Amino acid sequence: MHLDTPVNSFGDTSQDDSGSRRLDQPFEEDRVDLLQVALLLWRNRKTIAQFSVGAGVLAALIAFFVIKPTFTAEAVFLPPQSAPGSASTLLAGQLGGLGALGGLGGLKSPGDIYLGILASRTISDTLIARFHLQDVYKAKRLSDAEAVLKKQSTFVAGKDTLITITVVDIDPHRAADLANGYLDALYEQNGRLALTESGQRRVFFEQQLAREKDALADAEVELKRTQEQTGIIAPNGQAQVAIEAIEQLRAQITSQEVSLSVLQQSSTDQNPEVVRSRTEIERLQQQLRKMENDPSQRAPGSVQAPTAKVPELALAYIRKQREVKYHETLFELLARQYESARLDESRQSPLLQVVDRAVVPDRKSGPHRVLMMLGGMFLGLVVGVLWVILIPALVNLKREASLLL
Known part of the structure; x- marks a missing residue:
């Protein structure tokens, strides 16, 4: 890409008849006029356009040919809600407003508990072993595979108490399998953990x-x-x-x-x-x-x-x-x-209700190629403007420094 030399519109430096500035005259303070800057940018609009278009084309090439497309699969479930007659509910009702002041307001909801279980290392290791993710991610250590899986998985509890499991992967089938695998692993972990009083008695x-x-x-x-x-x-x-x-x-x-x-x-x-x-x-x-x-x-x-x-x-x-x-x-x-205790636990066991199991996504979720191209063009525009403004200023500074010497 050929770049034109920026045209300097800030004016030439004042020189005497011999073509050089007199050394005994003090330099006048440089003043930047917005109108001159606008004229400078207009005269060098082709150079700025070349920067912008070139950066946009480079970003498009990266988005289309370098970055692999990704797919997003989602699974939604409803965590167990606190029973109306549970001890914590009755205690909070008896204390009323004092419950929040005394620290009962900090009690974790079932949604927070299950978010923590989903992000646990046990469930991550279960999925890594089940889907051979250490080979898929080409990770030498198990901790590296755990980090990649954690980066590609998101768990969000909405205001409607529903928990959404989101998995991003370059393979749409694997993305859906991983999202559903989180549900299956959560079922198994929920059966092993004693989350209720009867469950603790049973254990x-x-x-x-x-x-x-x-x-x-x-x-x-x-x-x-x-x-x-x-x-x-x-x-x-x-x-x-x-x-x-x-x-x-x-x-x-x-x-x-x-x-x-x-x-x-x-x-x-x-x-x-x-x-x-x-x-x-x-x-x-x-x-x-x-x-x-x-x-x-x-x-x-x-x-x-x-x-x-x-x-x-x-x-x-x-x-x-x-x-x-x-x-x-x-x-x-x-x-x-x-x-x-087993009978009590079976009656009071927390029941996970699956709202939506993950299906194989039929559309790509990333990368956003248009946004990447527009971002590249904007970045090129900024670089082009800086190029047009700073290069003449650097040339003038170099010329003035040579005159001083």
Whole structure:
């Protein structure tokens, strides 16, 4: 683009007959006349027009061929409203005007809460992972992808309490998917967060129930270990069985002793029947001693405990069994409380009502090419005016400086 040299209309510097200003004369103060400036701009209108048109053409080329077009998708939903009987509403109604003075006026509305949730890092990371935005944005770090997504997403709560989710992207389908993805992620986050009193109760009982479940499992393992070590399964029944077995052994021993006495009256000690009877009596007596006093001789898997150890073993078993029953009772109570809290939460859970789901935009939302071209032309106009005005002034200053030297 050829630029004409600006025509100086401020007048030539006064010179003497030799063509140079006399050095002993003081410089007169330069005065700028608006009429002269207007005449200067008019004489150099072609140069100014060249600047303006050139800048406008450059802006148009950038808008049409360099900057990619963008599309805007919007989704609108209605956040849950405060229930008429909620604690905060009743408290604010009772305090009246004092509520605002006391700080109740600073309570966040549901819209403000959900705006904060939408802008949270958790939802951003969910969308980045779901739509592979780190690859789409060519971001090396997750934080860079979060910054780009945050820049392209806008959340606005209107005076009508509706919240609008706006997403700008170069792909119209991805813009609509991201806007709807915000709604889906908000649904999931809303289900995890305890935003109501019943929800907080549900979370508390859920944690306590999980903890008590582990404690009950540990108590059951301890009871099983005690049963394996002592052989006690049912203390009362096993004690009765042991007593009956001992009584039977004693009866058998007595019967054998009576038979032995009868044999000894008619036979010698070397009689085979006498020897066999004595051997049987010794075997029965040995078995009786094992059952009464020797726990180490208890056969594996046997449910018969030594009678001398029955009180001690039964006490250990009862303690473990009592621990299991305690945790079972506590677990049942917590389970009922948990189910009650879940029912309350289902009745009072905040319900997100989607007004408009995002659709694929069929028109470009940017860049505004006409505005960019007009802005470029205006910028070129300003540069052209400055060029026309400042260049002659700089030339005059340079000439005057050379005369002074």
